[in-house]
Amino acid sequence: MARKASLSGFPEWLPEERLVENHVLDTLRRTFELHGFSNIETRAVEPVGQLLRKGEIDKEVYGISRLQSEESATAEDPNALALHFDLTVPFARYVVENAGHLSFPFRRYQIQKVWRGERPQDGRFREFTQADIDVVGDGVLPFRYDVELALVIAEALAALPVGDFRVRVNNRKLAEGFYLGLGLTDTAGVLRNIDKLEKIGADKVSELLQSELGATPEQAAAALALAQIRAEDASFVEQVRELGVDHPLLEEGLAELSEVVSTAAERAPGRIIADLSIARGLDYYTGTVYETVLVGREKLGSICSGGRYESLASKGNRSFPGVGLSIGVTRLVSRMLAEGHAVASRKVPTAVYVTLTNDDAWAAAQDVASQLRARGISAEVAATAEKFGKQIKFADRRGIPFVWFTNADGSHEVKDIRSGEQVAADPHAWVPAAADTSVQVGALTEAD
């Protein structure tokens, strides 16, 4: 994986790397479906007006227009088309358009490419795959889904060969209630500055809180003290109370975050923690917020983020609250590949290469291959009857573990290229070891 993308920011994988990515996608899909999430896909393009509703990210959006057309897409034309930059905005539109056909709470997952015209850098791409899960209600959505989604994501990530991770959870009500209780009314402003904590450090954030928002040194210190709190269970509640701030919204937030973290401590111990520094830049979250880091590789940034939004979308006076998370699949896979953390057991799907004794044996060899495939064993047939040594060498170079021979008397033999062992075999019955039937993808162990 020392190859560079031929177009900066648009990564492409080799076939054996794609096996790792497909393993990740299959694992996510399986986990989400076991939890009752339905799959949808939305079109790649949205009207510019729809895409830019939520904020000031127009610089990052790719407009599209037919090469022969006089007009090109601009930020000023709300009907111009542009590539989606996430899966949340298109999902919100989909829910509103199809509300009459969906049952709420609607559980969906969506795995698609998204595009952002930003400057490519480590872990950031112009084209990348996101895997999103959300539950959306019609009018109301019980808080329990905030707990459930954290557990589903922890289960999905634990099934991947990514090593240890932490889902860090916070709650906007908790933070905002705390700031209000402190007497800081521009809660969005405080959050925005707290979000810079990891980048610029506590001293700088304190300065900004005082200079920009008029906080006293004591208020700034309290806001920063809140952001220092981390816990693997509900013990964070006591730590917050020790800061001596009181507000009804704070109480609500404490209760909600406690419910997530206490349940998680029982059902997914050590995976999901309260981290009161988590702010999430986007301003539409209204309660729970999630971020996820790989332990020891925190610098990579969040590989899975999300939260609760009181109104994902609305239709007339009907509102659709939701809670969801989005996994940055490309960021995750590119890191797995770059660090050699995951590897496919072979380079191709093929398990058996059926050799030819002579050029007329092709039909009989295809019969053997069909019999193997009927038992789920991937097989391909040589196209020409080269010398056996050459046919074996070809299979070996492709990474195919077994070669099949048909003898002049009609008997069959199969050779494991890796061990050199060759045994008699019946095309109607022979099966390889389970680990050799299909490609396995797993974490490299220390021994490798």
Next chain:
Amino acid sequence: MARKASLSGFPEWLPEERLVENHVLDTLRRTFELHGFSNIETRAVEPVGQLLRKGEIDKEVYGISRLQSEESATAEDPNALALHFDLTVPFARYVVENAGHLSFPFRRYQIQKVWRGERPQDGRFREFTQADIDVVGDGVLPFRYDVELALVIAEALAALPVGDFRVRVNNRKLAEGFYLGLGLTDTAGVLRNIDKLEKIGADKVSELLQSELGATPEQAAAALALAQIRAEDASFVEQVRELGVDHPLLEEGLAELSEVVSTAAERAPGRIIADLSIARGLDYYTGTVYETVLVGREKLGSICSGGRYESLASKGNRSFPGVGLSIGVTRLVSRMLAEGHAVASRKVPTAVYVTLTNDDAWAAAQDVASQLRARGISAEVAATAEKFGKQIKFADRRGIPFVWFTNADGSHEVKDIRSGEQVAADPHAWVPAAADTSVQVGALTEAD
């Protein structure tokens, strides 16, 4: 499926429709992998210069450019970026770029969205999914792959609930050799006109051959007679010979097409036929050409096309010949959905809805769900302890077949909502009928 896309030409499916599409994609993937094809994905964008190399389809290409950028993509700027309109051009670039990392013959499949800015109409979309398989050689590629790919595609399509189909095969050498033998030297011109046969009829094509290409009435009649020939086996060879034309290239084409059709007659009887009217518009095919129609729905057009190209790509004096086919997945699925030809056995992945006796029972209910999921049974848990009648009604509306109850004494029962039957069940052991474990997608039978 009476819903209209909210953006013309950009179809989106409901969750239950997506189940049908995913079944199609899974079936194709499984078939291709059983035959040893490796999966790759290429980026969605290519430089305009790369995309427009092969012909005059620039009108259909969507350029992309950042909304905030001064410049928009134009056909004149070869470095501007545009969305790919097929998977062949990106694959050719990928092969050249990664030739040092691939083993040839390289067998790959690729399933991705493509975009074309053309006017949407029945069966034509602006965004759609293609599923391609190709085998590409380094320098040479044995003809046998032309036979193999027809068989792989026939096997893949036969595994789908699409009804009967025909892969129609022809050979460019056969047609061109025949025209040359007739004395018509502008073979591309003849092919272009023969390609219009289905649209404008034999009389009009004959007129065009005479007025545009200076053919005599006899030459035009012979070219049309060739295009009338169809056969399920190699008997077409005799029919061609009866037309009394002689040319070495014709002989080569007859031998190649015979090999495809004779082998197919044995291995996939009735599925793959010689049809000497097939021309394929694109001019880079050099031998075998394929088209596929659904029997009784020929008007839909070809759902799977391809052919042999002597040079998919080249790198210095190294040339990469290939043979491949492309399935129009969106066209196929939209037709299956519109005609109700395929249907999912339920609307959601969930098999079991675990009810709550009271709000404190959520953790225990999640334990039951986890035990079911460990055996591959999709389960979700009610978020609130509403009356049982309401919980059952919710499961029923979502299309979930089973509801699970935990009694006060800790025993469990499961109810099949469809039959009303309710039985005692052990969360560690209970399994539904195989047909209810995961969603089944199949053709509607007459009885439905």
